[in-house]
Amino acid sequence: MRQLKSAEEMPGSYGLPILGETLEIFQDSELYLWRRFQQYGSVFKTSVMGRKRAYLIGPDANRLVLVEQAEHMSSRIGWYFLESTFGNNILLQDGEEHRLTRRLMYPAFHGKAIATYFDTIQNIVQDFLKDWGQRTIPLNSSFRQLTLMVATRLFLGSQNKSEVEQTSQWFTQLLESSMTIFKLNLPFTLYSRGQNARGELVAFLRQAIAQRIEQGNLEESKDVLGLLLAAVDEDGNKLGEAQIINEALLLLFAGHETTASLLSWVIFELGNHPEWRSRLRQEQLAVVGNTALPAIMQYSFPLAPLLS
Numbered sequence: 072m073r074q075l076k077s078a079e080e081m082p083g084s085y086g087l088p089i090l091g092e093t094l095e096i097f098q099d100s101e102l103y104l105w106r107r108f109q110q111y112g113s114v115f116k117t118s119v120m121g122r123k124r125a126y127l128i129g130p131d132a133n134r135l136v137l138v139e140q141a142e143h144m145s146s147r148i149g150w151y152f153l154e155s156t157f158g159n160n161i162l163l164q165d166g167e168e169h170r171l172t173r174r175l176m177y178p179a180f181h182g183k184a185i186a187t188y189f190d191t192i193q194n195i196v197q198d199f200l201k202d203w204g205q206r207t208i209p210l211n212s213s214f215r216q217l218t219l220m221v222a223t224r225l226f227l228g229s230q231n232k233s234e235v236e237q238t239s240q241w242f243t244q245l246l247e248s249s250m251t252i253f254k255l256n257l258p259f260t261l262y263s264r265g266q267n268a269r270g271e272l273v274a275f276l277r278q279a280i281a282q283r284i285e286q287g288n289l290e291e292s293k294d295v296l297g298l299l300l301a302a303v304d305e306d307g308n309k310l311g312e313a314q315i316i317n318e319a320l321l322l323l324f325a326g327h328e329t330t331a332s333l334l335s336w337v338i339f340e341l342g343n344h345p346e347w348r349s350r351l352r353q354e355q356l357a358v359v360g361n362t363a364l365p366a367i368m369q370y371s372f373p374l375a376p377l378l379s
């Protein structure tokens with residue numbers, strides 16, 4: 072098994088005293104990463120806001136972190152800065168606490184559960200695709216809107232368009248505040264706006280949870296929020312209200328931008344590979360028939376009008 076080397080042996084630089092390479096990273100993190108990757112390869116060290124860090128990039132590095140050396144890694148140390156925004160959640164947990172939460176969240180992500188989300192997702196996607204093919208689509212921002220709509224419905228239990236819009240807006244404010252360097256809760260700062268938005272989201276979720284519990288029949292839920300409420304493990308452990316709220320917000324954070332980027336790249340690659348497109352169309356026909364996805368999969372793209 073490969074061993075981790077000490078920081079001294081790792082390429083890279085800690086930058087300026089205290090500040091490290093913070094400014095460069097915050098200015099344009101993708102450019103920073105690309106430059107360092109060119110310079111040092113897939114493993115390098117840096118320092119941000121007085122904390123030493125290492126970047127490990129690519130499949131080998133992922134295997135090392137997630138599998139081979141997983142016991143020596145701490146998610147909490149890596150993601151500590153999210154706690155004030157998103158609370159204690161699965162992403163910040165290690166060891167037994169993490170295993171327990173994971174066990175309780177698993178039923179909401181089991182294949183059978185995911186199948187019950189299909190109609191909700193399908194309805195949102197149908198609506199979203201209505202005018203595709205008629206205008207230039209800014210892919211990434213459009214997909215961010217789409218995944219946020221799906222995520223607020225499935226994770227927060229938002230019921231109608233106005234709830235989706237309102238919760239999406241609060242969540243965007245929360246997200247913006249999570250990236251601020253100075254987390255001081257002073258009036259008119261980005262951080263305090265985020266904390267207010269968090270307060271609104273928590274109140275919204277508390278009400279949604281109370282309503283679900285009153286309605287009963289949680290095991291039959293067709294969204295993640297309901298299944299998190301229904302989850303009990305073999306020892307009778309359940310997620311408490313505060314935990315469910317933190318996990319729901321984390322899922323929104325973890326699930327929407329990642330999936331939006333993935334969708335953008337999928338469309339980009341499909342645009343360039345007609346043979347993949349036709350395989351995907353065949354699969355779509357087999358699963359949902361010809362009428363289900365009106366625009367995107369039924370016309371053959373020239374790529375250029377779709378990308379901006």
Ligand code: HEM
Pocket residue numbers: 146149161162163173321322325326327329330333
């Ligand atoms: C292409 C899309 C996605 C990518 C590339 C992605 C990537 C990742 C990565 C790299 C991690 C590990 C982070 C770490 O431990 O430091 C992670 C964790 C996680 N992701 Fe995703 N993700 C995606 C989609 C989603 C979606 C759709 C959801 C929710 C429905 C989600 C929920 C989570 C959760 C809950 C964790 C923490 C898991 C744990 O600690 O056990 N992700 N994701």
